[in-house]
Amino acid sequence: MTLRDIFEKKKKPKFLFFGGKGGVGKTSCSAAAALYAAEQGISTLILSTDPAHSLGDSFQQKLSGNPTPIEGVPNLEAIEFDVKQSMKEAEDKLRSSEETSEVMAQAEMLGVTEMFDTTPPGADEALAFSKILDYIDEPTHELIIFDTAPTGHTLRFLSLPDVFDSWIGKLIMLRMRLSSFIGTIKKFFGRGDEKDTSLEQLKLFKKRIEAARPELSDPNKTEFIPVLIPAQMAIFETERLLQALYEYEIPVKHVVVNMIAPDSQDCAFCMARKKVQSESIQTIKEYYEDFILTEVPLFDTEVQGLEMLRKVAKILF
Numbered sequence: 001m002t003l004r005d006i007f008e009k010k011k012k013p014k015f016l017f018f019g020g021k022g023g024v025g026k027t028s029c030s031a032a033a034a035l036y037a038a039e040q041g042i043s044t045l046i047l048s049t050d051p052a053h054s055l056g057d058s059f060q061q062k063l064s065g066n067p068t069p070i071e072g073v074p075n076l077e078a079i080e081f082d083v084k085q086s087m088k089e090a091e092d093k094l095r096s097s098e099e100t101s102e103v104m105a106q107a108e109m110l111g112v113t114e115m116f117d118t119t120p121p122g123a124d125e126a127l128a129f130s131k132i133l134d135y136i137d138e139p140t141h142e143l144i145i146f147d148t149a150p151t152g153h154t155l156r157f158l159s160l161p162d163v164f165d166s167w168i169g170k171l172i173m174l175r176m177r178l179s180s181f182i183g184t185i186k187k188f189f190g191r192g193d194e195k196d197t198s199l200e201q202l203k204l205f206k207k208r209i210e211a212a213r214p215e216l217s218d219p220n221k222t223e224f225i226p227v228l229i230p231a232q233m234a235i236f237e238t239e240r241l242l243q244a245l246y247e248y249e250i251p252v253k254h255v256v257v258n259m260i261a262p263d264s265q266d267c268a269f270c271m272a273r274k275k276v277q278s279e280s281i282q283t284i285k286e287y288y289e290d291f292i293l294t295e296v297p298l299f300d301t302e303v304q305g306l307e308m309l310r311k312v313a314k315i316l317f
């Protein structure tokens with residue numbers, strides 16, 4: 001079975017996500033799927049938030065945070081969004097703002113500056129998620145493929161309580177408290193007229209999530225495709241991923257099993273690997289009988305360049 005039916009439906013999806021454990025082939029499968037869709041005449045954008053620039057490696061082309069046309073492929077643009085870089089930019093901007101220096105002065109007074117030294121956990125995922133939100137109502141492409149969700153956690157912000165529990169929510173609340181504290185001090189010294197916009201910002205973030213949720217849970221528009229390899233660890237991780245996707249109501253129909261070892265009778269090592277893998281494949285078939293499984297073999301080269309990506313696309317579709 002293949003992923004082919006995805007683009008044969010009358011109503012083609014707008015968003016495809018590829019996710020799974022590290023190194024299982026998410027970027028390779030996303031890039032191959034994007035190439036396939038573009039060559040079917042679908043105007044496609046592929047977006048990666050992987051700081052290792054592996055999407056650029058897949059297409060053997062330098063990419064950036066803005067849509068870059070893939071050379072030799074009409075209808076295909078790619079974005080490699082550097083989460084770490086833009087987090088650093090945001091931090092620098094925040095540090096240089098007048099308000100922050102006032103907050104820092106207060107923090108110094110209270111002896112709690114270390115609170116601001118580390119980036120809150122999950123900040124990169126929140127930023128990756130807000131990048132996804134940026135493209136939800138993007139009108140110029142018919143299809144957007146996200147190679148951005150190592151696990152379902154990037155999408156956990158779709159769940160409302162999580163928004164407030166997240167560091168963004170907490171940070172904004174903290175800012176609100178601090179700025180009202182600073183406001184009181186300012187009033188005391190006779191200049192307390194600035195308005196705080198933190199709550200508006202949180203409300204706006206909430207609104208964007210609310211607008212995205214029906215799009216991302218509509219099986220006519222969105223599909224999340226877990227990728228795994230035939231190994232116990234990858235199966236455990238996929239179980240957790242599927243559980244999370246179920247909770248966030250993200251449609252899943254297909255599962256890709258990548259890097260299946262070839263048969264080779266004259267290599268004892270290969271046969272041993274194959275045996276281990278076939279046990280896992282059996283488990284995968286039992287666990288995921290409700291999903292359409294697509295098997296991709298292990299190649300003897302890296303999946304890089306259009307020729308290799310077409311080879312993978314041919315198997316996937």
Ligand SMILES: Nc1ncnc2c1ncn2[C@@H]1O[C@H](COP(=O)(O)OP(=O)(O)OP(=O)(O)O)[C@@H](O)[C@H]1O
Nearest residue numbers: 022023024025026027028054259297298299302303
């Ligand atoms: N079927 C395959 N056969 C051989 N090599 C493969 C196959 N699929 C992927 N690879 C190679 O395995 C490596 C990991 O693949 P890829 O970068 O697509 O994984 P990933 O899940 O995106 O990894 P990460 O979690 O680091 O983002 C790459 O070097 C890629 O070229």
Ligand SMILES: [Mg+2]
Nearest residue numbers: 026027050054
């Ligand atoms: Mg990757």
